[in-house]
Amino acid sequence: MPGVTTSARSRPTMDEVARLAGVSLKTASRVFNGEPHVTERTAAKVHAAADELGFRPNVIARELRRGARSTSVGLLIADVANPFYARVARGVERRLRREGLQLVTASTDEDADLERQLTVEMLERRVCGLLLTTCLTDHAHLEAERRHGVPVAFLDRPPHGITADTVALDNAGGAALATRHLLAQGHRRIGLVGDLSRLPTHRERVAGFEAAMHEAGIADWQRYMRADSHDSESAGRAAADLLALPEPPTALFTTNNRITVGTLRALRDTAQKPALVGFDDFELADLLGVTVVSHSPEQMGESGAARLLDHLHGTPGAPRDERLPVRLVPRGSGERPPPP
Amino acid sequence: MPGVTTSARSRPTMDEVARLAGVSLKTASRVFNGEPHVTERTAAKVHAAADELGFRPNVIARELRRGARSTSVGLLIADVANPFYARVARGVERRLRREGLQLVTASTDEDADLERQLTVEMLERRVCGLLLTTCLTDHAHLEAERRHGVPVAFLDRPPHGITADTVALDNAGGAALATRHLLAQGHRRIGLVGDLSRLPTHRERVAGFEAAMHEAGIADWQRYMRADSHDSESAGRAAADLLALPEPPTALFTTNNRITVGTLRALRDTAQKPALVGFDDFELADLLGVTVVSHSPEQMGESGAARLLDHLHGTPGAPRDERLPVRLVPRGSGERPPPP
Numbered sequence A, B: 001m002p003g004v005t006t007s008a009r010s011r012p013t014m015d016e017v018a019r020l021a022g023v024s025l026k027t028a029s030r031v032f033n034g035e036p037h038v039t040e041r042t043a044a045k046v047h048a049a050a051d052e053l054g055f056r057p058n059v060i061a062r063e064l065r066r067g068a069r070s071t072s073v074g075l076l077i078a079d080v081a082n083p084f085y086a087r088v089a090r091g092v093e094r095r096l097r098r099e100g101l102q103l104v105t106a107s108t109d110e111d112a113d114l115e116r117q118l119t120v121e122m123l124e125r126r127v128c129g130l131l132l133t134t135c136l137t138d139h140a141h142l143e144a145e146r147r148h149g150v151p152v153a154f155l156d157r158p159p160h161g162i163t164a165d166t167v168a169l170d171n172a173g174g175a176a177l178a179t180r181h182l183l184a185q186g187h188r189r190i191g192l193v194g195d196l197s198r199l200p201t202h203r204e205r206v207a208g209f210e211a212a213m214h215e216a217g218i219a220d221w222q223r224y225m226r227a228d229s230h231d232s233e234s235a236g237r238a239a240a241d242l243l244a245l246p247e248p249p250t251a252l253f254t255t256n257n258r259i260t261v262g263t264l265r266a267l268r269d270t271a272q273k274p275a276l277v278g279f280d281d282f283e284l285a286d287l288l289g290v291t292v293v294s295h296s297p298e299q300m301g302e303s304g305a306a307r308l309l310d311h312l313h314g315t316p317g318a319p320r321d322e323r324l325p326v327r328l329v330p331r332g333s334g335e336r337p338p339p340p
Helices: A014-021 A025-033 A040-053 A059-066 A083-097 A112-124 A140-147 A171-184 A200-215 A232-243 A257-267 A297-312 B014-021 B025-033 B040-053 B059-066 B083-097 B112-124 B140-147 B171-184 B200-215 B232-243 B257-267 B297-312
Strands: A072-077 A102-107 A129-132 A152-155 A165-169 A190-193 A251-254 A275-279 A291-294 A321-324 A327-329 B072-077 B102-107 B129-132 B152-155 B165-169 B190-193 B251-254 B275-279 B291-294 B321-324 B327-329
Touching: A014 A025, A014 A040, A025 A040, A072 A083, A072 A112, A083 A102, A083 A297, A083 B083, A083 B102, A102 A112, A102 B083, A102 B102, A112 A129, A112 A140, A129 A297, A140 A152, A152 A297, A165 A171, A165 A297, A171 A190, A171 A200, A171 A251, A171 A275, A171 A291, A171 A327, A190 A200, A190 A232, A232 A251, A232 A257, A251 A257, A257 A275, A297 A321, B014 B025, B014 B040, B025 B040, B072 B083, B072 B112, B083 B102, B083 B297, B102 B112, B112 B129, B112 B140, B129 B297, B140 B152, B152 B297, B165 B171, B165 B297, B171 B190, B171 B200, B171 B251, B171 B275, B171 B291, B171 B327, B190 B200, B190 B232, B232 B251, B232 B257, B251 B257, B257 B275, B297 B321
Parallel strands: A072 A102, A072 A129, A129 A152, A152 A165, A165 A321, A190 A251, A251 A275, A275 A291, B072 B102, B072 B129, B129 B152, B152 B165, B165 B321, B190 B251, B251 B275, B275 B291
Antiparallel strands: A291 A327, B291 B327
């Protein structure tokens, strides 16, 4: 049996941090617990000492000692009734349960003001970590919270203005996969029905679509692009508009589950159905024969929760932008050739 | 303008309760806050005085005074990834938000031990109210919590062993509606693919099915009944079994969304499809032409939350068993006649 090495430095204690900062243990503890009656200057000294020693408080142990009041993780999603988010929530919940943590969820309805308000409420109620599928375009307001030891991780959509752990999909890769699949069937006029232009997921998926169209030597790809649908009704109208053009697209790429569902409804009574590939799998896509770019929302939730847990256990590592893989599932709709 | 009546007695105060019980206001307050250091005997005296005077503490105001730590309502559901429960959660969330309350959710996976454990965890973390879609067959363990002022309401499935507010569907009425619809198309051999036998929703839906079959003079209705499916896979197998009988049913009643989906998958390659009516609407049922018994899961969530809020505002009223209406939505599958 090999000898046990002694080179691994033991983890620094809060006591060592307090000594290096020149404050009492009680004061250092107050800083990490985000308690009042600590000056900005003292807090800065303690944080600097912690950074120097590589100290991270074990938040879970601390909260459990306190009486298990703050062992809840907050999750902000656009809408729990959207199956994509429900499955993300399920993944988060599954991972947290293994640590005895609870999940507090709230839906933002893609409303920036509501998202800001819910974030404040969750932090006031002392969640021990926060997972966001954000619709905001700036996240600098979260910097202060992170300094006080509340870890924040982003799901599905990366942050702006701060560096933080993100777990998202390979959006550009998935969109390119869908588009190349349609090109391979012989389609040249391919329409895109897309989400709100301001969302990073949308922009990444458009970028993947554009890349694949360029590869195929198609320069006027924007001609058939319709963005800013965010529910199935508006997506259905956008798809119908495209198909009513004098020279309509022979294939459609729909960039999320809501949009695919709305487009399918719009196509219901169309005799000459265009080929269709949707981003996101959905229940009954198999029965309806819909070709999709599939991935695991549960995995996104589990990975996001795991990143928060790394922070809570005091072993965060550098912030990562994790991209989950996607794959194409052919089921018929994406394999229709263009009309002769 | 009519005179203001003076007959409405003003609401009793905690001070009056304390005086009647012969304890200090501080002690009475401890009892209602569920704090330690109060003997059983004192607590009983205070509760008796409160009952006599009709006193109810205003929990929301109390918790907000305390610092907004316990303004979370707990919701236990079977599985947040099941669209039915996700929509119930959405309704609960919507109603709570209007009061500035948060929602804490957890999934029980229909596991009785897990449900008991999650209930204890939620109460330990001091939720101010609890909404349960329970899979337990006894709820006497919740009596103590309710005595301490944590209101509990039941969604979808009524409790056993205690009397409490319940918001559920008109299960028997909906099942009878579905069955009579199939009988009206001329079907006599109608199969039922059902949920876990122990669930009250299942038993009520079977009772409605039985009543409608009896009305039609069909005595051997149990011949085509298959219970105890709880996911789409097992439901698909049960449906396939029924259709493989020497004299198979010509129509099927599937008793929830999971079961309907599994049955549709099992029927995919069946040339001679039986008529089908499913309990619960689901996304894309319109595109697939599936006739369903429809209702509003969001309404169930909102009504359940409203009942808790009545308790939290100190105006509970007598426990109610509210039944939400259902309606039949014909879309093709339920209107197929029996084969000639």
